[in-house]
Amino acid sequence: MQYHFNEIEAKWQKYWAENKTFQASNNSDKPKYYVLDMFPYPSGAGLHVGHPLGYIASDIYARYKRHKGFNVLHPQGYDSFGLPAEQYAIQTGQHPALTTEENIKTYRRQLDQIGFSFDWSREVRTSDPSYYKWTQWIFIQLFESWYNKDSNKAETIEILISKFSSEGNANVNAVCDDNIEDFTAEQWNSFSSKKQQDILLQYRLTYLAETEVNWCPALGTVLANDEIVNGVSERGGHPVVRKKMTQWSMRISAYAERLLQGLDTIDWTDSLKESQRNWIGKSVGASVTFNVIASGTKQSVGNEKEYHSEQSEESHKIDVFTTRPDTIFGVSFMTLAPEHELVSKIATPEQKAEVEAYIQATAKRSERDRMADVKTISGVFTGAYAEHPFTKEPIPIWIGDYVLAGYGTGAVMSVPCGDQRDYDFAKHFNIPIPNIFEGVDISEEAHADKDNTVIANSDFLNGMNYKKATKRAIYELEQLGQGEGKTNYRLRDAVFSRQRYWGEPFPVYYVNGKPQMIDKAHLPIRLPEVEKYLPTETGEPPLGRADVWAWDTKNNKVVSNTLCHSEQSEESHNGIYPLELNTMPGWAGSSWYFFRYMDAHNDQDFASEEALKYWDNVDLYIGGSEHATGHLLYSRFWVKFMRDRGFVNVEEPFKKLINQGMILGTSAFVYSVLNFECLSKSENNTEIINLLSKLIIVPTTIFNDKKLIKKVFINQSEFNTSKKIQEIISNIDDFEINMNVNSIHADVSLVNSSNELSISDFKNWRKDFCDAIFIDENGEMIEGDNGVYKVGREVEKMSKSKYNVVNxxxxxxxxxxxxxxxxxxxxxxxxxxxxxxxxxxxxxxxxxxxxxxxxxxxxxxxxxxxxxxxxxxxxxxxxxxxxxxxxxxxxxxxxxxxxxxxxxxxxxxxxxxxxxxxxxxxxxxxxxxxxxxxxxxxxxxxxxxxxxxxxxxxxxxLVESSKNYPISFNGKMRFTLELPLDMSKEDIEAAVMVHEKTKEQLQGREPKKVIVVPGKIVNIVG
RNA sequence: GCUCAAGUGGCGGAAUUGGUAGACGCGCUGGAUUCAAAAUCCAGUUCUUUCGGGAGUGUGGGUUCGAUUCCCACCUUGAGUACCA
Missing domain, CATH: 1.10.730.10 (Isoleucyl-tRNA Synthetase; Domain 1)
Incomplete structure (x- = not known):
């Protein structure tokens, strides 16, 4: 009987499906174990051999745990909203739901044939309305929540409203927008509902705000920071520009500290944790306020009139964030980002033109240019001065594009002796570099080392180390009311709107431009039909093309736009309002799907309390490391939020996480000759002779073999009748011939395991090569079936365009x-x-x-x-x-x-x-x-x-009675000796010393020392 | 630049607390079987050698009786990040 694997595998796959062998129960006496894969995006190309790697590993673990007596949850589903399906829809006009359905069928067939023990009864698809109903619901919960810094968790917005109406906002310690005006309870109660809504929006965990976003014109949408690689879009590599747009944002920054601390409680790889730490980017320091000196004061004190006119202007303050308040006496200038709002206000008339020119020049440079060009130092003096908080000395204020508008306050106190960038800037513009470090030479570079620092020339900080000086500086600043200790995070709030069709619609409609949530009872709000998947002519997102896309608040349903009037008067609306036109980003559905698997068909809740309690969280999560700062951070954020609001019981979603490595493809190459370069030895001139009346393909072995290159050249010249070439051939030894080649990917399926190309199949595949002449490793033409062509090999990422995909x-x-x-x-x-x-x-x-x-x-x-x-x-x-x-x-x-x-x-x-x-x-x-x-x-x-x-x-x-001891001399094993394991150390030594080969090795020398480790090794030194 | 990985035969890799470096597989070589091929089986395969041995885990040093494993410095490759104050 032979091993008929095809029959056997089909038989058991059928058996498992029919007997529901891997269906997990939510009620079991067995201990539970939850093994999860990062669910796939069902692309049109189907699976290649790289995709199942992680699934196979998790499947082995899941099956192992079943053998070990666990009730194992091992589900699978699809992250089925996304850009590629929509791009395809734009090209072909097919509804993304249809192509997605097709792709999922292919995926399912491919997954089934590998024999995974998935519980398919729990399958989820993020694009399924019964699923995204709950994504919308979570969005509403975020909208109805704020972050209370006192309790250090998210609470419902009702609590905040009651605080406002009873005591105003003075004592509310919340994560919120900057620059919120103080108000009392009476003021709050007298505010219009519109104003109240505006204020609440500044506190909600998801909020609508005009923000600078990464706009990708080619894709027609906004991208998140983690969707941009090297200044271009991760998908497609299109340019990205900064643009101001009103967008939904997620207040993930509220969770920065908890996201950071939580990393210590989970079993993830260090490199992954490190990327998240870097992304969160915590820095501890102080915020310092510098007062701007009114421009008349310094230069024209004598001019009474101008002095007074300046005095009447409002006084300006510049807030900076610094991690080195200990170096505050080393400040010799300040630098603002060119985009800083104060720049235009403080620039003096003499400097105004130069400042404006600089601002314009920076604005023109794309984000990518600015990133690529780190070396060039540029900046302009504003003409204005700030006052040093302690010395009261005037400090010149500059602008420079090395200061980023988006980080901290967009302004820095520049300490050239302690920061290399400030140092370089000061050197470039001849700004003084005062030294405030004891015994440190700063003639060549700044001294940025915190650990080996003793402060000097700094009044009350003299003689202190970094730690002490920092503490004291903050204390003194607080005394002056010009600063305080502060922690800053690089992590920005996440933009949550996408101008796309194929994503979750927001459960949001607008009354007088103010966002309103649709009640949970009426979810899901389904994606409307559109006739094209492109933005509208007026630049609105694709949903702007939907005809039935307005919310009827009386009947609680989506109705035709024609019923919705834009007039201001309340009556004319008839309770019908426009719906949100943006959709949610890819990470919305993937930030909570692991809970849905626990109770995938529940239509009362995203998952029942019992299911959530039983399955708790994911014990083992396997997936790619490319999600380090996207999916894995957003999921942790949503889980922490859901935990705060009591919806789930866990603080972290994934206890243990393993990143599977990528399987790379082995590409195959053929090399076509671009030209033969003929260098005359006698005449001392170079000529490039183009001999290619025919396409010539050569193997790698010929590249550096002068003899073979000549042979190829001569053999091929019969196709060329040019006189010049005839001449070269007749005097071939007078010429040095080189060859330039072009590497061309060949489909790996045309190559056998010995790297031999099927030439006829290749010519069939690439019609443009049907007349090509193949040369073998001896420089001979390959004719018919004689001779083999060996392809070149290179390891690259597996991809369709490289023809190295293995299915x-x-x-x-x-x-x-x-x-x-x-x-x-x-x-x-x-x-x-x-x-x-x-x-x-x-x-x-x-x-x-x-x-x-x-x-x-x-x-x-x-x-x-x-x-x-x-x-x-x-x-x-x-x-x-x-x-x-x-x-x-x-x-x-x-x-x-x-x-x-x-x-x-x-x-x-x-x-x-x-x-x-x-x-x-x-x-x-x-x-x-x-x-x-x-x-x-x-x-x-x-x-x-x-x-x-x-x-x-x-x-x-496994118990043995004897051991084949390795006998080594000075640590090198020379021979082995079989000895009983119960032999004593002394007997072993004696047995080894009398051995023939020992004497041979020692050649009469007396060993200095004999190390005997019973059961392991004998080592003779000497 | 910074952070994190990783460097072992022709190739993928093994050596789990410091104790016989190269397990296992591919490839290659030779042989058996076969008309032949595929398949299967057997033997060999780190390098070097005067066939006794000798050298050898990116490089250089250190700790140790003993280092692929621990420490220091450097080189190379890959990934992430990029003026973060």
């Missing part, structure tokens, strides 16, 4: 899902990036065949009740031990070799004992579940192997 379908067909699963694990450590090489799969496939042969002979099962031998048991138990340790350590690659060793050994031992071969199947079942099920059923079992208890390791089978 799991064909692998499953040729070798089976079990082979694919084993091979993906066998490639190397899960977290590591590694290239895919299809030829290696024969190794694991051969292993499965060998395994099959161990169990099944020509006439059926080869297994009996024979008493296992000592060797059989030893092999089994060392395998149990290793595999269990490996799975616990997520070292799946090493278990595959362990299985190979076990099967090799048992085959050699001719083992037929059921007592050994049955437990081995359970060990293997998480990795290669189909073959394990099949053989297990042939043993006579009627139940699936999937919940059989994991075999127990018994150390007694």
């Amino acid at each position: 799991p379908d064909s692998i499953c067909e040729q070798y089976g899902a079990d082979s694919l699963r084993l091979y993906e694990m066998f490639l190397g450590p899960l977290e590591q990036y590694k290239p895919w090489n299809t030829s290696g799969i024969t190794g694991v496939h051969g292993f499965l065949k060998k395994l099959w042969k161990l169990y099944v002979g020509e006439n059926g099962l080869n297994v009996n009740d024979a008493e296992p031998t000592k060797d059989n048991l030893k092999t089994l138990h060392k395998t149990i031990k290793k595999v269990e340790e490996d799975i616990e350590n997520f070292s799946f690659n090493t278990s595959v070799s362990t299985f190979m060793i076990a099967v090799n050994e048992l085959t050699t031992q001719k083992c037929t004992s059921k007592e050994v071969l049955e437990p081995l199947l359970i060990l293997l079942s998480p990795y290669a579940p189909h073959i394990a099920e099949e053989l297990y059923s042939q043993f006579g079992h009627n139940e699936s192997i999937s919940t059989e208890p994991f075999p127990k390791f018994d150390a007694s089978h």
